[in-house]
Amino acid sequence: MEPSRKTFCEVSFAVTEPASSGTxxxxxxxQLASMVVQGDEPLSFADLQETSGLAKSTTSRILAALERGGLLERDDTGGYVAGRLFWLYAARHDPWEELVRIARPVMERVGSDTQETVHLSVVRGDKVVQVAQVDSRYLLGTRDWTQVDVPNHTSAxxxxxxxxxxxxxxxxxVARLTPETLTTHAQLDRDGAAARRRGYAVTVDELEVGLTGIAVPVHGAHDDVVAALGISGPTSRLEDRTEELGRNLVTRAAEVAAVLHGNTHHVTKEGVA
Structure with missing residues (x-):
């Protein structure tokens, strides 16, 4: 059987034990709703019926019920897409709340791994805003950064x-806050190229003398960068560990991305399987 032209996440619910007809x-x-919601494109009746393996009559009956309930709807071409209830839920909730909920367990693991303060930031307009923090296990290094306005070029x-x-x-x-602050377009451009090559960004004494930060991108469902995950702490503790800590963050950010991509089967308690 040739694969469908559509790209979507195949969801399987194998029934290994006897189940009531209702269950x-x-x-x-x-199963059908998950296929549609996780799909990259609207899915046709044929796509859904073929991939689910259900009889045509069963597929038709279930899809009609999901439409009536507002969980699915059809676009102008007749393809199935997520219904009004999904969009109503999204509109009523801060989109970053869900990101924080997903990222929080990973942030806790980063804190356990590193013992340092852990940050999660997003972009709002032209500003970088911290939306969650896990405090350092050390007394020296604990500070609430969620209410601090930090210039974009001075933080990892x-x-x-x-x-x-x-x-x-x-x-x-841009503003020079310490002797180490990068202030010109050329300096920041070179620094960005270096960050992309190694997979993480670093600041050493650029916001405050004695403070180091390391951060990595978090990729969303469409591979766009939706957040930054990072740590900060005293330069004396972090300066000789930047590569080790950067690699750790890259791994942990991949865990968050896996959930955002809907690939929850790749995430385990210990990390990415």
Missing amino acids: QALDRAV LGKVFLAWGVLDVPRHD
């Missing part, structure tokens, strides 16, 4: 968005 019908409805989190093209590198010289 089996619910399993099948969840901000440098992630500059390096990966989410924000434009400033064309004009």
Whole structure:
């Protein structure tokens, strides 16, 4: 059988034990709804029926029920897409709340791995905003950064968005906060290229003397950078460990990305399987 032209996540709900007709019908409805919601494109009746392996009459009956309930709907071409209930839920909730919920367990693991303060930031307009933090296990290094306005070019989190093209590198010289702050377009451009090569951004004494930060991009469902995951701490503790910590963050960011991509079967308690 040739694969479908559509690209979507195949969801399988194998029933290994006897189930009541009600439970089996619910399993099948969840299967079809999951295919549509996780699909990259609208899915046709034929796509859904063929991939699910359900009889045409069963597929038709379940899809009609999902449409009536607002869980699925059809676009102008007749393809199935997520229904109004999904969009209503999304509109009523801060989109970053779901990101924080997904990332929080990973942030806790980063904190356990490194013992340092862990940050999660997103872009709002032209600003980098920290939306979650896990505090350092050390007394020296604990500070609440969620309410602090940090210039984008002075933090590792901000440098992630500059390096990966989410924000434009400033064309004009920017503020010098310490002798180590990078202030020119050329300096920031070179720094961004280096960050992309190694997979993580670094700041050493650029925001405050004695403070080092390391951060990595978090990729969303369409491979765009939706957040930055990072740590910060005293330069004396971090300066000789930047490569080790950077690699750790790259691995942990991949865990968050796996969930955002819907590939939850790749995530285990210990990390990415």
